Amino acid sequence: MNSIQTFGQWIKQRRKALGLTQKELAQQAGCAEVTLRKIEAGDLQPSGQLAASLVAVAGVADADLPARVGFALGGGERYAPAGRWSKPRRPHNLPAQLTPLLGRELDIAAVRSRLREGARLITLLGPPGVGKTRLAQAVAEEVLEEFEDGAFFVRLAPVSDPDLVAATIAQTLGLQMSGSNSAALQLRAYLEEKHLLLVLDNFEQVVEAAPLVDDLLRRCAWLHVLVTSRQPLRVRGERQAPVRPLALPAELPGASQSTASRLNRNIKH
Ligand SMILES: Nc1ncnc2c1ncn2[C@@H]1O[C@H](COP(=O)(O)OP(=O)(O)OP(=O)(O)O)[C@@H](O)[C@H]1O
Ligand SMILES: [Mg+2]
Known part of the structure; x- marks a missing residue:
């Protein structure tokens, strides 16, 4: 799999992995089928709310999820995994968390x-x-x-x-x-x-x-x-x-x- 994708390519891949038709995913995310078709084809950029709905319905809960939504909201950029588990290169004093973050x-x-x-x-x-x-x-x-x-x-x-x-x-x-x-x-x-x-x-x-x-x-x-x-x-x-x-x-x-x-x-x- 190519690690660099457009949001449309990514959502299509997720939809297929979940065995959903465009109609089914569109219904669950609350948009028209034609809208999803255009998003998958890269002809339409989703609104922030629709991007969030699509990502949530696509059912991923991995560490890259915020980056995926941010990428969809952010416009023409391409998505690459955020590499959250790698050691940060920037200076910081952010405390290490001992418990997982839920639902944010x-x-x-x-x-x-x-x-x-x-x-x-x-x-x-x-x-x-x-x-x-x-x-x-x-x-x-x-x-x-x-x-x-x-x-x-x-x-x-x-x-x-x-x-x-x-x-x-x-x-x-x-x-x-x-x-x-x-x-x-x-x-x-x-x-x-x-x-x-x-x-x-x-x-x-x-x-x-x-x-x-x-x-x-x-x-x-x-x-x-x-x-x-x-x-x-x-x-x-x-x-x-x-x-x-x-x-x-x-x-x-x-x-x-x-x-x-x-x-x-x-x-x-
Ligand atoms: N999304 C989350 N997932 C897991 N634990 C959480 C989450 N949000 C808050 N907590 C935990 O709940 C507790 C209270 O959260 P937090 O300290 O962030 O609240 P706060 O709004 O900053 O409160 P205060 O106004 O008192 O500063 C903390 O122990 C925190 O780790
Ligand atoms: Mg606080």
Whole structure:
């Protein structure tokens, strides 16, 4: 099998492996048969929601699934496996997970797609324990190789003073403070040319530090920030992405009602 395929070729291959006709797969994914025929032939690019439905109905749950959806959403690129199990080449401090991630494939793809579209500040919003941190870490892992200077996870849960946020980020990045300039200024100078993803976890603790994030994004053209928070930052350019509780197992097969499609629809500009 050729390891490089178009999305259409891939979905056709999956459909045949499952023994489904075009009509059957189209019905299950909620589109017209002619639409699927065109997608398989490469004559039509599916919408984000339809791509997510097709991928979910095609029934794969492997590590490359988010990349497949992202590829379908992303347009003319060709799909190649993400190589998730290889050692990352980019610098990072992302924690190794001890338990498998459940049911967030499409949410990851939706956030990744927003980043690719140019969103530089995405806030994963939700109540305590809904899975914001876990989702943010999974997104960061997924996009790590796309950021030349890597991805860094900053724990703000122990920080209650907004004035300490810059120093906490700097410390996480391994930045040595020197001279009399403030931590914010030194951090800004360091990040100015960096193509890097910062994950700011539990920002609700220090929401008064939102202007710092705004300033960093304005001054550092290649910086991207993924925030988890129980409340939004309310700064210009923020995309708010409500995180829903995981679907119950009985709901999982229906991608059209998935958390991801809801997340995608809910991302606010
Ligand atoms: N998709 C998932 N698959 C497996 N475990 C998950 C998933 N989402 C969350 N968990 C687990 O559930 C627990 C709570 O998730 P998480 O810490 O991400 O919530 P949170 O929304 O960040 O909460 P808080 O607002 O308190 O920071 C963690 O132990 C996490 O590992
Ligand atoms: Mg959290």
